[in-house]
Amino acid sequence: MKKLINQPEDVVVEELQGIAYAHGDLVKVHYNPNFIVRADAPVKGKVGVISGGGSGHEPMHGGFVGMGMLDAACPGAVFTSPTPDQMLEATKAVNGGAGVVHIVKNYTGDIMNFEMAAELARAEGIDVEAVITNDDVAVQDSLYTAGRRGVGITVIAEKISGAAAEQGRSLKEVADICRKVNAQGRSMGMALTSCTVPHAGKPTFDLPEDEMEIGIGIHGEPGRVRMKLKSADEVTAMLMEPIIGDLPYKSGDNVLLFVNGMGGTPLLELYVIYRKAYEIAEQHGLKVVRNLIGPYITSLEMAGTSITMLKVDDDLVKLWDAPVKTPGLRWGV
């Protein structure tokens, strides 16, 4: 294992210390239990929006804490869900009296820990609405699995829900807009390489030099099918077709197109992917009105990409365009 770390067990706390030094103007870091919270939290009268998940997906979620996006984020150990005490304390820290939305990616551990946290928070008199993201079309049959995974749409849902909360919308309205984003968004990812969890010390799975994994999740867990490496255009088509066919998107729809890097893929390649994804969308009559390109929901140093597409209306576009000021996403301010 070749990594710029000190001790595997210290990576998350040392990362948090770095974030505190770097972004003290935007966020505060709380230790034991660990969470990153907006510097001005709680914002009185505003719905709080929090998320959380295993570390190793940076900038998600901690990099999205700040005005116009998340009020707090709870980082777990690498690729491990955070714990209910973190979520409970984060929920209390951001509760401005209007309730708190929990944005939870559909993974067994995340669901169970957030469920326990919501039960505890409600017992303390805080209104909590949980929204589960499950946009990964690579998982086909939810009867025989833990259900579709929450992946790229989570980044967009956090941005749009944060903007809705900033506008002063109610708890139910913010939760509903988050559910709408999830319902209208679809994603699929692929990997060129595995990744190494620091405490495991070796790659999570073996992927030969000339092969790729299609339908990968964001934890280095193997995906749907493994095959010989293909060109960027062919790979893009293999990701775009299941996405477009699933919702289904229809000709004339306006969409937000998000090409994400898994951590080890350069922007150069992501723009090559975006080029083809854009063309495929246009061929289907979809108008790409907004985009996001870059590593926003990563899987440590994994090389690969995921594509997320969200069908948007005027309200969603306005919320997307609304000012945001976080370490990982910033515009309009």
Added chain:
Amino acid sequence: MSISRDDILAWLQDVARIIAENRDYLVQLDSPIGDADHGANMDRGFRAIMGKMGEISDKDIGTIFKTAAMTLIATVGGASGPLYGTFFLQAGTKTAGKMEISIEEWAVVLEAALAGIVMRGKAEVNQKTMVDALTPAVQALKQAVAEGKSQAEALELSAEAARQGMLATIPMLALKGRASYLGERSIGHQDPGATSSYLILNSAAKVWNGV
């Protein structure tokens, strides 16, 4: 024969040791079908329980189990934290105020603990999870108790049933948890959660039987 508060403490200490010894093994099992964190997470949780031994050493079994539960919930994360946390929480509810329990009571405790895991994880047998090791262990224990077998023999039979249940997960298709995303490719791998469940129950049999 019975199981005393000190037996429970000795069991938790042994589990912490066994999990630490098997940390890398559990990580290895979790790598092909999960996310390579089960051993590290369980080790972190039981180490944290060891850090609480001072404050629970003179407490009743219910308090010991509840402290272990809250510690696991707060330190393990993943799915295992809430699942084993709920396991010990239910065990603690059944043993509140008790300084020792009979083997008959232990069967009731274990059944309640398993019911807690099933409630939290919504898993059934044959889905390639810890439930596949725990369910036969509870059944074997109840049967042994009903047949009037000795405590030592009942614990032994229960641990062996857990081992068989763990091995039975190898050919299973995963239907819950992260392994389920693999579909057919989950077949042929032993479930890490079933493995840690076996290790925990086997430790109880060994420690309480003085093996």
